[in-house]
Amino acid sequence: MASLDSVSLAILLGAILVMAGILSSLLALRFGAPLLLVFLFIGMLAGDSGPGGLMFSDVQNTYLVGSAALALILFDGGLKTRFQSIRTVLAPSMVLATLGVLLTALVTAPVAKYALDLNWTEALLIGAVVASTDAAAVFLLVHAQGLRLRPRVGATLEAESGTNDPFAVFLTLMLVELISVGDSSVWHVVLEFLRESMLGGLVGVIGGRLVVAALNRVELPQGLHAPFVTTAALVIFGVAQIFHASGFLAVYLAGIIIGNHPTRAHRSVVTFLDAATWLAQIVMFVLLGLLVSPHRLLDSVVPAVIVALVLMLVARPLAVFLCLAPFRFNWREKLFIAWTGLRGAVAIFLASIPMLVGLSKAYLYFDVAFVVVIISLLLQGWTLAAAARRLHVALPRADRGPRRVELDLPGQLEQQLVGYAVRPKSLFLRRGLIPSWSKPTLVIRNEKILSPAEAEPIAAGDYLYLLAPPEKAEALDRFFVEMQPMAPPDPHLLGDFLVSGETTVEDIAQIYGISVDPAAARLTLADYFDVHLDRAPKDGATLPLDTIVLVARNISEGRVNAVGLRLPEDEEQPPPLTRIGAFRQKMAEAWSSIARI
Secondary structure (H helix, E strand, C coil): CHHHHHHHHHHHHHHHHHHHHHHHHHHHHHHCCCHHHHHHHHHHHHECCCCCCECCCCHHHHHHHHHHHHHHHHHHHHHHCCHHHHHHHHHHHHHHHHHHHHHHHHHHHHHHHHHHCCCHHHHHHHHHHCCCCCHHHHHHHHHHCCEEECHHHHHHHHHHHHHHHHHHHHHHHHHHHHHHHCCCCHHHHHHHHHHHHHHHHHHHHHHHHHHHHHHHHCCCCCCCHHHHHHHHHHHHHHHHHHCCCCHHHHHHHHHHHHHCCCCCCHHHHHHHHHHHHHHHHHHHHHHHHHHCCHHHHCCCHHHHHHHHHHHHHHHHHHHHHHHCCCCCCCHHHHHHHHHCCCCCHHHHHHHHHHHHHCCCCHHHHHHHHHHHHHHHHHHHHHCHHHHHHHCCCEEECCCCCCCCEEEECCCCCCCEEEEEECCCCEHHHHHCCCCCCCEEEEEEECCEEECHHHHCCCCCCCEEEEEECHHHHHHHHHHHCECCCCCCCCHHHCCCCEEECCCEHHHHHHHHCCCCCHHHCCCEHHHHHHHHCCCCCCCCCEEEECCEEEEEEEEECCEEEEEEEECHHHCCCCCCCCHHHHHHHHHHHHHHHHHCC
């Protein structure tokens, strides 16, 4: 009975720790503290050196839980990654995820060698452990601080942080093997990396396609789609690991494949994985906090702080500026990407590998990684919003998006039911705008269900449900969000072929003698972009209007303030591609072909 009581006590204490982590997030959000740091301290306080006094040293189970948690986090990141948003930044992201990690480790290694009195291989292991950025840390803090990054910057960070973990894991494992076995060669490392990457990519693509086929062809009971996809992600990870491939790369690619194909219950799967990854992060950080010994940290805290500062202020910026030099990023974007190299659970998780293997200085790697994560979350995490605004790479969120309800329709995958509360200042209510690919189906008013014809005119406070393709459902948000007052276009943008976004299509047609659809004639140019684009307009977005091409300029709160007119005689042949441009085009085509498999 005593053993049963100990199991019950362990369940109780574990649940209390996780609940404390969840509730502490409210306090952290109030004061702007990085949530992941709070979870770490919860684990430390519960450990043997804290008030909790729990004796915990189970590295094997911590590694097991950490592997599963990291796999789910990467899968969730891939599931939410739209291929269209990252295809233009695929090349720079891949360079950062591989060469950037290697350069960061190489620059950090000499400092670790002399500060911690290590040999070169051990110093490189320190560099590899702390070299990769943490996707969960980056986007959790971006969301918590109310930022929306510029598309290119956000997409680059998203793709890099999702793909650099597999390379960092590979580099760490190879260095651990080199230290423990003591025999390896450069060619062996290169061939092993290529084998793991190619095999991991193959398992991920095949596994993702099998999950898509199973979701769409197997009639699962209601509510089981999300658990099925979650367990399938872990199966893909496990299969790849068994074949000594990169399981983390496989699960990330599988997420991208599944997320970019129409599937049943997509919204419920995403919602379930949001909760699962939150729980995975909390559990992983609490367990890692339990492994920390504050007394042991005192012996290495000073050199670890030196390593952390060199990593943040020298190694990461140098790697970013060198890797992004061939690409068209300005210095502000490069500097922000360098500063957003947040370290999180991945670094501490990688540092647990030497402990699991039993290397002689295993706890030193763990302690250094822990100090690096603490300083990164404190220094970089707390200043992320300020850096984004000062460098002009992000705009504060003026309003949260409308609450969207998505319902799958059995028997088909082409349409789903999307519902919104109609707001008084929404585009839909004030201007009657709705995309042609959506169809109002029913209205709920005063707890009564009406057809759109019976509810006409639709009023503020109604709930409107529309049929829309699943891949375009998110694009409906901007029609139901509260409109903000439009700022006038910047004076320096005005020119001979630039007009206000409030100019009507009919006016343009009369001035330039073009023919337009009578239904669109009374739309303003800003409305024309809203109706005909599948997503919120970005600076430089184009739309044809007969023989004229409209170019979006001066975007404010998702609305086009000024529109450039590209006339037929102004069109020129595109310049020939440079070698870098040709390489980027080939990479995008290869990625597109993989996503369509």
